[in-house]
Amino acid sequence: MNAVLQGVVQIRGTATITGFHRYKLEYCLEGTCPQQGQWPLLSKEEFFAPVFDGVLMEWDTRTVPPGIYRLRLVVVKQDGNYYTPEPEVRVIVAAQR
Secondary structure, three states: OOEEEOOEEEEEEEEOOOOEEEEEEEEEEOOOOOOOOOOOEOOOOOEOOOEEEEEEEEEEHHHOOOEEEEEEEEEEEOOOOEEOOOOOEEEEEOOOO
């Protein structure tokens, strides 16, 4: 929470649940996050292998302008229901050097 990020960073966590199908990472610029519905994908792909306390993805923060962002993990179950196992994380993307 409130980490200052720059360059390529690892996003770590756990994305596994009974009935796991896939997971995705979503983000939005703070103040523009929709109250309901889907946020933009942080990666152009979704991930189909569960992860337990490991690297969910690597994010090149140069793909977004500097600012304050909210990140969230969404796990999709085989029945199509969504599960967000962790609260949103607030991060600060610093200007690139």
